[in-house]
Amino acid sequence: MIDFLYHSILIGIGATAVFDLWGLFLRYAFGLPGANWGLVGRWFCHLAGGTVYHEDIAKARPFAYERAWGWIGHYAVGILFAAILLAVVPSNWLQQPTLIPALIVGLVTVGAGWFLLQPGMGAGIAASRRPNANRIRALNIAGHIVFGLGLYASALLIR
Structure with a gap:
């Protein structure tokens, strides 16, 4: 179980970082706006209080440290998705990662x-x-394909 958590954390952080690098590439190469982690953090904070849906999250009650909570939630979700990957692939996948399950x-x-x-x-x-x-x-x-590539690349790096 400890190995599962350890690998989920490493692969999730790695894949999420690849996703974030993709976002930076899009921002600087094409001028696309990046994610607003403050509003995502606001959503996570309201979610913790039991409110899932908002008419407009920008008009919802703000919280202290929203941006930090957004980043923490973003990486926590990446770790969760990596754990899902590791839960559904064969147990030997980490020894020889393959691209298709990650994608x-x-x-x-x-x-x-x-x-x-x-x-x-x-x-x-x-x-x-x-x-x-x-x-x-x-x-x-496109971003989630890149995330899948990040799952695969991270698994290759830690094997």
Whole structure:
């Protein structure tokens, strides 16, 4: 169990860092805005209090240290997704990681954003309430593919 937690933490942090580097690349190469970790932190803080869905998270009651909570929640979710990967792959996957399971988990996890985070923050299912919903969806898919690649790369690094 300790090995499972240890590997989940290392792989989750590594994959989330790869995801964040992708976001930086998009920001500096194409001028795309980065994630607003303060508002994500606000959502996590309200979630801890039992409120999942907001009409507009920007209008919800603020909390101290929202940005820090957003970053902590972001990496905690990455660790959780890595644990899910390790729970569903064969036990020898860590000795010889393969790309396909990591990519599948990366793609499946886009659903958490589309059906929980985005509606919870007021953006609607799969950002349907945003004027650029299709662009957001494409970027979500690309980002989660990169996250899947990060899961695989991190597993290769720690094996």
